[in-house]
Amino acid sequence: MNMQTPRHAVTAEVSPLAAPPGARRNLRAADWLFRSKAASVIWLIARLWLGYSWLNAGYQKLWGSEKAAFWNGGGAGVKGFATAGVTGSTAGKGSGASYGWFAAFLHNFVIPNVSWIAKVVTLSELIIGALLILGLFTGLAAFAGLALNLVYMFSGSAGVNPAYAIVAVFLILAWRNAGWLGLDRLVLPMISNRFRPGPRTVTPVTSPPTAPTPVPAPSPAS
DSSP: OOOOOOOTOOSSSTTTTOOOOOHHHHHHHHHHHHOSSSTHHHHHHHHHHHHHHHHHHHHHHTSSOOOOOTTTTHHHHHHHHHHHHHHHHHHHHSSOOOSSSHHHHHHIIIGGHHHHHHHHHHHHHHHHEEEETTTHHHHHHHHHHHHHHHHHTTTTEEEEHHHHHHHHHHHHHHHHHHHTTTTTHHHHHHHHHHSOOOOOOOOOOOOOOOOOOOOOOOOOOO
């Protein structure tokens, strides 16, 4: 007796997009780290450390030891920083701007505008630090801090910038729960609900009134 499996019978189906067990475990770990409320304690520590670092950097430029070179000094600190980047790039010593186009940006844009750029940098560092500590718009604040770190590193300054940049990248990835122990817990749902479309109301379409059909009068009997 020839027993053949019908063509339409399917014994098992494996989706080509199905992830292997190891990948699923990694996905669950990443999902816990970047989405769960329990992991927000980790991001709280990272936020407070990075936020204090930025806040202190801005404080020093506005009221502290660096105010004479930034807020009150006509941007002398920014000018010295940019000039060192251009000089190091031109000399080819590896201590300045790593790319010629960025050295040109420092020379043609930053140095002629150091006065107001120094104030923008000072206020930016203060605002980034305050937002990270408060947990308000954490992802955007971390992104702004990362942008400043990249500017500093492209100019040839390492220092603490790589460490700040790494923490900022993780906070950007964890924007959903990084501010859960902060103001994002209240603000983000309010913003989401404000821009969420409400229930659609359907207005019934009324047809225009129709004139009554005239009834023909009965013909007189003959």
